Structures are given as C-alpha cells and as structure tokens.
Amino acid sequence: MQSIYFNKITKGVRLVKRTDLKIKMAAIGGLRRLCKISFNAVCQNNRLKASRLCQYRAFRVNGILHQQPFDSPTEKPQFPGASADFVDHLEFIQPNVISGIPVYRVMDRQGQIINPSEDPQIPKEEVLNFYQKMTLLNTMDRILYESQRQGRISFYMTNYGEEGTHIGSAAALDPNDLVFGQYREAGVLMYRGFPLDLFMAQCYANADDLGKGRQMPVHYGSRDLNFVTISSPLATQIPQAAGAAYAMKRENSNRAVICYFGEGAASEGDAHAGFNFAATLECPIIFFCRNNGYAISTPTNEQYRGDGIAARGPGYGMLSIRVDGNDVFAVYNATKEARRRAIAENQPFLIEAMTYRIGHHSTSDDSSAYRSVDEVNYWDKQDHPISRLRHYMTARGWWGEDEERAWRKQSRKLVMEAFEKAERRLKPRPELLFSDVYQEMPTSLEKQKESLWRHLQQYKEHYPLDLYDK
Amino acid sequence: MSLTSFSPSWSDTTAMAAAARFLLRTAGSKASITNVNSCVHSKLGLTPLRVSPSCIPHAKTQKRHAAHFTFQPDPVSTKYGPMQKMNLFQSVTSALDNTLASDPTAVIFGEDVAFGGVFRCTVGLRDKYGKDRVFNTPLCEQGIVGFGIGLAVAGATAIAEIQFADYIFPAFDQIVNEAAKYRYRSGNLFDCGNLTIRAPWGCVGHGSLYHSQSPEAFFAHCPGIKVVIPRGPVQAKGLLLSCIADKNPCIFFEPKILYRAAVDQVPVEPYQIPLSQAEVLQEGSDVTLVAWGTQVHVIREVAAMAQEKLGVSCEVVDLQTILPWDTETVCKSVVKTGRLLISHEAPVTGGFAAEISSTVQEECFLNLEAPIARVCGRRTSWTSEFSISPPIRLNLILSQYMLTTEIARRLFRMH
Numbered sequence: 001m002q003s004i005y006f007n008k009i010t011k012g013v014r015l016v017k018r019t020d021l022k023i024k025m026a027a028i029g030g031l032r033r034l035c036k037i038s039f040n041a042v043c044q045n046n047r048l049k050a051s052r053l054c055q056y057r058a059f060r061v062n063g064i065l066h067q068q069p070f071d072s073p074t075e076k077p078q079f080p081g082a083s084a085d086f087v088d089h090l091e092f093i094q095p096n097v098i099s100g101i102p103v104y105r106v107m108d109r110q111g112q113i114i115n116p117s118e119d120p121q122i123p124k125e126e127v128l129n130f131y132q133k134m135t136l137l138n139t140m141d142r143i144l145y146e147s148q149r150q151g152r153i154s155f156y157m158t159n160y161g162e163e164g165t166h167i168g169s170a171a172a173l174d175p176n177d178l179v180f181g182q183y184r185e186a187g188v189l190m191y192r193g194f195p196l197d198l199f200m201a202q203c204y205a206n207a208d209d210l211g212k213g214r215q216m217p218v219h220y221g222s223r224d225l226n227f228v229t230i231s232s233p234l235a236t237q238i239p240q241a242a243g244a245a246y247a248m249k250r251e252n253s254n255r256a257v258i259c260y261f262g263e264g265a266a267s268e269g270d271a272h273a274g275f276n277f278a279a280t281l282e283c284p285i286i287f288f289c290r291n292n293g294y295a296i297s298t299p300t301n302e303q304y305r306g307d308g309i310a311a312r313g314p315g316y317g318m319l320s321i322r323v324d325g326n327d328v329f330a331v332y333n334a335t336k337e338a339r340r341r342a343i344a345e346n347q348p349f350l351i352e353a354m355t356y357r358i359g360h361h362s363t364s365d366d367s368s369a370y371r372s373v374d375e376v377n378y379w380d381k382q383d384h385p386i387s388r389l390r391h392y393m394t395a396r397g398w399w400g401e402d403e404e405r406a407w408r409k410q411s412r413k414l415v416m417e418a419f420e421k422a423e424r425r426l427k428p429r430p431e432l433l434f435s436d437v438y439q440e441m442p443t444s445l446e447k448q449k450e451s452l453w454r455h456l457q458q459y460k461e462h463y464p465l466d467l468y469d470k
Numbered sequence: 471m472s473l474t475s476f477s478p479s480w481s482d483t484t485a486m487a488a489a490a491r492f493l494l495r496t497a498g499s500k501a502s503i504t505n506v507n508s509c510v511h512s513k514l515g516l517t518p519l520r521v522s523p524s525c526i527p528h529a530k531t532q533k534r535h536a537a538h539f540t541f542q543p544d545p546v547s548t549k550y551g552p553m554q555k556m557n558l559f560q561s562v563t564s565a566l567d568n569t570l571a572s573d574p575t576a577v578i579f580g581e582d583v584a585f586g587g588v589f590r591c592t593v594g595l596r597d598k599y600g601k602d603r604v605f606n607t608p609l610c611e612q613g614i615v616g617f618g619i620g621l622a623v624a625g626a627t628a629i630a631e632i633q634f635a636d637y638i639f640p641a642f643d644q645i646v647n648e649a650a651k652y653r654y655r656s657g658n659l660f661d662c663g664n665l666t667i668r669a670p671w672g673c674v675g676h677g678s679l680y681h682s683q684s685p686e687a688f689f690a691h692c693p694g695i696k697v698v699i700p701r702g703p704v705q706a707k708g709l710l711l712s713c714i715a716d717k718n719p720c721i722f723f724e725p726k727i728l729y730r731a732a733v734d735q736v737p738v739e740p741y742q743i744p745l746s747q748a749e750v751l752q753e754g755s756d757v758t759l760v761a762w763g764t765q766v767h768v769i770r771e772v773a774a775m776a777q778e779k780l781g782v783s784c785e786v787v788d789l790q791t792i793l794p795w796d797t798e799t800v801c802k803s804v805v806k807t808g809r810l811l812i813s814h815e816a817p818v819t820g821g822f823a824a825e826i827s828s829t830v831q832e833e834c835f836l837n838l839e840a841p842i843a844r845v846c847g848r849r850t851s852w853t854s855e856f857s858i859s860p861p862i863r864l865n866l867i868l869s870q871y872m873l874t875t876e877i878a879r880r881l882f883r884m885h
C-alpha cells in the first residue's frame with residue numbers, strides 16, 4: 001500500500017472521482033437553473049471547476065484527434081464535440097435536409113436496364129441461378145406455410161416479396177463473409193447452399209436439425225455457411241455484428257460482416273448501439289435494412305418520423321444508400337460496392353432496401369385486419385422482384401414458358417421430397433435438452449438429466465418416446 | 471422452541487435493536503439514533519426486544535467508520551513463482567496484462583478503459599498493447615456487451631468492462647437472452663464462451679443508490695452464464711484468468727471497496743483458480759458461514775467474535791462462484807455443522823442466499839439443527855451517506871454484530 005506506484009495510482013483515482021462528482025453537480029446546477037431556483041456561489045464555483053475540467057478533457061481528446069490547435073486565431077468553434085462554423089442568425093435544421101433520400105435502381109418495373117453503365121452484366125448462368133433461388137424460396141414458403149395451416153409444423157414466416165433483397169445481397173458477398181440475420185432472410189441462406197433438407201429439419205425440429213430442435217421454426221443457422229443462428233429478440237444481432245466485424249478487421253482476413261434487420265427492429269436501442277459502435281470503432285460491416293413497410297401490423301409512419309432508416313446514417317457518420325429492394329441488380333450493386341469499400345476503408349455502410357412484405361407477418365397473423373387487399377395485390381401483381389427479373393430474362397431470350405413450367409414442376413418436387421423426408425424423421429434425443437447450456441455439463445444439470453431419465457423410464461407409457469431418436 | 475423464533479421479523483427487530491444500541495455508543499448523534507429507531511418501528515411495527523449484553527460485543531472496533539471489516543491478506547504461497555505486492559485493481563490489471571501478452575486475439579474495451587478506467591484497472595495496457603486492443607467504446611452498455619458477444623462469436627477473446635455493476639441493466643437482454651443462450655440455441659454451432667464481462671460491484675461507503683448494488687442474483691437465475699466474485703487480489707487474478715479461459719460467457723464482479731483496501735502478495739505469472747469451487751477458509755464444527763466478495767471478510771470477523779463471545783466454532787466458506795455454484799462444499803460443511811448462516815449485501819428477498827438456503831434444506835434437512843439464517847441487505851435501496859441514512863449505516867458498520875446476534879439468537883437460541 002505504501003509503494004510509490006500505489007500512491008500515484010491512488011491520486012489518479014481520487015482525481016477521477018472528484019471530477020466525476022463535479023460534473024454531476026454541474027448538471028444538477030443546470031437543472032436548478034432551469035427550474036428558476038436562485039442559485040448560490042458554491043454552485044457557481046462548481047460550474048467554473050467543471051468548465052476547467054472540460055478544457056482538460058478537451059485537450060486530451062484533441063491531442064488524440066489532432067483537431068485545431070488551441071492558440072488558433074481563427075474564429076472557429078473550439079468545442080471538442082463538433083467542427084463547423086459559427087452563424088449569427090437563428091435557424092433550426094430541417095429534419096429532411098434533402099427532400100427524400102432517392103431510391104437507387106438498375107431496372108425499371110418491366111425489367112429494362114435504365115442506365116446501361118449500371119448494368120452489373122451478370123452472366124446468364126448466374127442470373128438463372130438468381131431466378132431459381134428466388135422461386136425455390138417462394139415454393140418452399142408456400143409448402144411450409146400450408147403445412148403449418150395443416151398443423152404439421154408449429155409456426156412459419158414467409159419471405160414473399162422480399163426475395164430480391166435476399167438473393168441480390170447474398171450474391172454480392174463472399175461466402176466467407178459472416179451473416180447476422182433477423183428471421184426473414186431464408187433466401188440468403190438458400191443462396192449460400194443450405195439444403196432443403198436442413199430447412200425442413202429445422203422447421204420440423206427433427207433429429208437432423210443443426211440446432212437440435214431447440215428453437216421455433218425459421219431460426220436457422222449454419223457454421224459451414226457462416227450464417228449465425230437466428231434468435232427471436234429483435235435487433236440484438238446488430239451490436240454483435242459490429243463486434244464480429246471488429247474481430248475480422250483485426251484478423252486482416254478480407255472478410256466483412258452483413259447484418260440484416262427490419263425497419264421495425266431498427267427502432268430498438270440495440271440498433272442505435274450497433275450503428276454507433278460500428279462507426280466509431282471503424283468496423284467493416286454492411287447494415288442491411290429490409291424496409292418492408294410493416295412491423296407486424298405497425299406501418300412505417302407509426303414507426304419513425306424521419307426519412308426512413310437510410311436518413312439515420314449521416315447521424316452516425318456512416319455512408320448510406322436507399323435501394324429498390326425489388327430490383328435484384330440494384331441490391332446486388334449496392335451491396336457489392338458497400339462490401340468492397342467496407343473492407344478497403346474499414347468503415348460501416350448502411351443499405352436501406354425498400355420492399356414490401358406480401359405475406360402475413362407470420363402464421364400467427366392475419367394482415368387483413370390492418371391493410372387492404374388492394375395494397376397487397378399491387379405489390380404482388382405489379383411490383384414483384386421475381387416478375388421483374390423474369391421480364392429481364394425473357395427479354396434476353398434466356399427463359400420461356402417451357403423452362404418456367406419444367407422448373408416449377410422440378411422445384412415443387414424437390415421441396416416435397418425434402419418435406420416428406422423431414423416429416424418422417426424422428427425427434428432429437430431427449431438428453432439434448434441438457435447439453436450445450438454450458439460447454440461442459442455442471443453437476444446440477446447432470447442431476448436434473450438423470451432425474452428426468454428415471455422419470456421417463458418409470459412412466460414411459462405416458463410419453464411418446466418412440467417418436468424420439470435414441 | 472417458541473413459534474415466534476421462526477419469524478424473520480422477530481430476528482430482524484432484534485438485530486436492528488442491537489445495531490441501534492451500537493450506533494448509540496459510537497456515532498454519538500442523537501438525530502441519527504432517533505432515525506434508526508423510528509425506522510425500525512415504522513418498518514416493522516414492533517418494539518425492539520431486549521438483547522442481552524453478552525451477544526453484543528463491546529468491541530474495541532467501535533471507531534470503524536470507513537470500512538465495516540478488516541481485510542485479511544491471503545497467506546503467501548510461492549506456488550506460482552515470483553510475487554508482488556498488489557491491491558485488487560492491480561491484480562486485475564496483472565491478469566489482463568498476462569492475457570493480452572499471451573493471446574493476440576484478446577481485446578479489452580468499455581467506457582473510459584483506454585486511459586486506464588475510472589478504477590484504474592486498465593492502466594498502461596493501451597500503451598503496452600496498442601489502441602486497437604484496449605479501447606474506449608461509446609457510452610452504451612447494451613452495445614458493449616453485444617459488441618463483446620460478436621467478437622467472441624468471431625473467435626476473439628473479448629473482455630468487456632461495465633463501469634459499475636449498477637449500470638449493467640441496459641445490457642441485461644444481451645446477457646440473459648443472447649450471451650447465455652448462444653451455444654444452446656445454435657446446437658453448439660456458435661458460442662460466445664470467449665466473452666468475459668467485468669464490473670465493479672458492491673457497496674463502497676459513499677456509493678449511494680447507484681454505485682453500490684450487488685446484482686448477482688439477477689444473473690444467477692440464468693443458465694448459460696457464470697458469475698464469479700473474488701474476495702481479494704489473489705482470487706481476483708486467479709479467478710479472472712479462469713473466467714477469461716473458460717469456454718462460457720462469464721460475469722466477473724469486482725468488490726470495488728477492495729480495489730485499494732485489499733493488498734496481497736500476488737503471483738506475477740498467470741495462474742488460475744478453478745470456477746464453481748467454494749473455498750473453506752476456516753474449519754469449524756458448530757455453524758457454517760457462507761459469503762462471497764467483501765462480506766467474506768465480515769464473516770471471518772464474525773467467526774472470531776462468535777468463538778470469543780459465544781464459544782461457537784464457525785466454518786467459514788467463500789462461495790467464489792455464484793453460478794454454477796458449489797453445492798457440494800456447502801452441503802458437506804452443513805452436514806458437519808448442522809447450522810448455516812448466509813450473508814450478502816444484496817436485498818434478502820430473492821437474493822442468492824435464498825437459493826443456497828433452499829438447496830441446503832433439500833439436501834441436508836435431517837442434519838439441520840436450526841433454521842437457516844440469512845443476514846442480508848434489508849433496505850429497500852441505498853440512500854446517500856451524506857443524508858445520514860440509518861439503514862446504510864447499519865449495513866456498513868454493523869454487519870458483524872448483526873451476524874453474531876443472529877448466530878446467538880437463531881442458530882443457538884441464546885438469550
């Protein structure tokens with residue numbers, strides 16, 4: 001305790017504590033002034049001390065950031081938290097500095113390239129792959145949605161109308177890039193090659209489910225495909241994705257992170273945390289917002305008052321763009337460029353993909369209670385990402401009625417086969433209830449496992465144990 | 471055996487009365503005594519019982535105001551090589567230093583950690599290891615923990631600092647719904663076992679409402695995380711290094727009152743103290759005393775006092791890991807002594823003592839010779855010392871007297 005080192009440190013602690021207190025007192029002082037309570041000299045004194053402290057801190061911060069030198073004669077504000085000019089007229093900043101952030105697109109609604117220089121020139125084979133993945137996703141959605149209606153699986157969420165955002169972004173990434181998703185991005189995983197069998201296994205929570213049957217349907221994950229397992233709490237993945245991107249930056253591995261979320265989830269505090277951390281800590285990440293117009297029943301005009309999600313980017317010091325999410329090439333271009341720059345420049349990008357959730361929120365929702373059939377029909381019939389890409393392919397003579405008919409038949413067959421296989425499969429072993437809580441099994445859990453086991457042995461006839469894997 | 475002896479309010483009242491008498495003798499302030507009494511009365515609606523003088527030690531310790539305990543250094547052992555005198559924050563720094571030196575993926579981050587942290591735990595580390603490894607984050611606890619989870623998922627060793635345990639609640643969702651369940655929900659495809667969250671914890675005298683809390687019980691309800699609390703510098707380093715190496719997300723609560731007050735000879739080289747293992751600090755035959763963190767030092771004094779004043783032999787157990795906790799060591803001790811007293815700073819209702827008590831009752835019912843006693847925080851919440859709040863004074867200054875009174879009254883029915 002007597003060592004010199006200790007004494008120095010102790011002084012440091014005291015200094016910090018005292019200054020902390022002063023700041024707090026100054027804040028209280030401010031509060032009282034607001035309340036128009038007359039204030040005495042003691043607090044005056046504290047305010048003075050606090051301002052001196054600010055200077056001290058400012059000096060330290062400026063020392064690091066190399067801002068304006070203090071003896072600078074220029075009439076520039078010296079506040080450590082902002083750099084701009086003084087003005088001498090009172091004016092509030094308008095919330096929409098520009099009148100609406102524009103929507104970037106490559107194709108018009110008829111699938112025609114608008115500006116040839118923006119055409120990503122994706123080869124025919126890859127375009128057909130886009131189309132097949134988008135339609136296969138659509139087919140899988142139909143079958144799984146129906147199977148929930150028939151009581152075969154417990155729950156489902158469709159991706160109808162958002163296929164362009166999934167495939168366009170997934171195609172622009174490197175397979176090694178890590179994906180943090182929300183729950184309506186099955187197409188990203190499908191594009192990466194997640195087999196139908198595993199989609200089905202997860203929805204059926206059968207013994208083949210990589211997640212060991214522990215989560216509700218659509219909570220997919222794949223280590224091999226760098227797709228972090230989905231979790232139900234909204235927006236929690238956003239700061240996590242920033243952290244993962246920071247790790248990749250330190251590894252110098254030429255990998256980026258993409259983080260998907262809905263415009264509803266973007267209202268969560270975690271979204272703010274993730275954006276701010278990624279910007280200040282310079283993380284190579286793409287924040288990909290699917291703005292599909294609704295968060296369950298809540299329309300966007302009850303979700304936010306600013307210009308969508310893209311408008312928040314500048315507030316965080318983040319490069320941002322709004323794209324037409326139903327234009328798979330626009331999504332592709334934006335993601336590709338964001339990825340390239342995120343890695344090259346170690347900074348985050350925000351992409352807001354405008355789209356529309358054509359399906360109900362989930363099988364627990366009936367959206368006719370809060371939106372019109374006409375509205376849904378418009379997007380389904382007039383502005384659908386799948387039809388837009390099909391127009392593009394048809395115009396090039398890459399795809400016709402015959403191909404369409406054959407593919408529909410084939411894709412349906414693939415999905416049905418996987419579906420039937422998953423349905424026949426046994427459920428995961430009951431002991432899997434207890435593993436993976438910790439890396440090792442603590443004694444208390446071991447005891448609970450044994451007690452459940454004894455119980456199941458004793459009362460076997462009351463439990464459908466034959467449905468479970470041994 | 472009268473029925474009333476089982477009523478908690480009875481013993482509470484007794485202890486409070488004892489405390490009030492002590493305050494009368496030490497503080498010498500009429501105002502505060504009146505406060506104490508009125509507090510007891512209005513809260514419990516009972517008249518304090520008379521306490522026999524034999525239970526209230528007329529200690530020479532009456533002048534203790536700043537700390538309510540005496541830190542006992544750990545016995546010096548050269549098992550892990552050269553030692554250095556370190557206080558608790560220096561032993562934490564030493565553990566972090568060892569980690570950064572040996573693990574190139576390790577990073578340390580949080581509010582104000584770059585310049586050394588408000589409690590000085592990260593002093594010098596940024597300069598030694600670079601600003602990409604020891605860095606400030608924006609002021610946002612859910613961000614700090616979320617960011618740490620992501621780092622760990624991507625394979626890095628993430629050591630997050632929450633500036634005070636009182637401010638961990640914005641990160642509660644990230645800890646409870648995310649960190650704790652990452653491995654389980656992904657079927658072991660992904661985990662954040664490389665995440666350790668450090669936070670200064672517990673009362674410190676002037677900490678008041680929001681710099682004093684002991685929130686371990688909130689996390690003890692949550693399978694998937696580990697919660698660890700050291701009692702001094704030697705344990706702080708060894709347990710922190712175990713948390714960092716452990717393949718599960720860990721919360722490491724550091725008793726902030728000990729940062730400077732506790733000094734040990736601490737090995738300079740890295741070493742680990744196993745998690746989920748309680749330590750028996752003193753063997754005894756009549757009653758088992760269980761605590762963790764700062765309160766360990768209080769129960770050590772209680773053991774001495776109980777021996778001296780009551781002729782009771784106490785076994786002193788430092789639980790060290792709150793989750794998953796070492797039921798075996800505690801139960802084995804209770805089987806031997808037949809009596810158990812658990813003490814923690816956090817409020818008694820739903821506190822971790824309740825869990826220990828319930829488990830011991832299940833496992834050792836036939837060995838118990840008295841009801842299990844819990845002497846824990848009784849205030850609804852902290853108030854500022856400067857407003858001379860009687861409850862905080864009671865907790866800060868008088869705990870060992872309360873505990874000894876409890877041993878006499880409840881565990882041995884002495885009058």
Ligand SMILES: Cc1ncc(C[n+]2csc(CCOP(=O)(O)OP(=O)(O)O)c2C)c(N)n1
Nearest residue numbers: 184232233234262263264265292294295296
């Ligand atoms: C923290 C949290 N709050 C509430 C919910 C319930 N919930 C699930 S989805 C959802 C709407 C999300 O909307 P959005 O982010 O726009 O995604 P979308 O469904 O439109 O794809 C809500 C409120 C949740 N899962 N997590």
Ligand SMILES: [Mg+2]
Nearest residue numbers: 262263294295
């Ligand atoms: Mg939405």
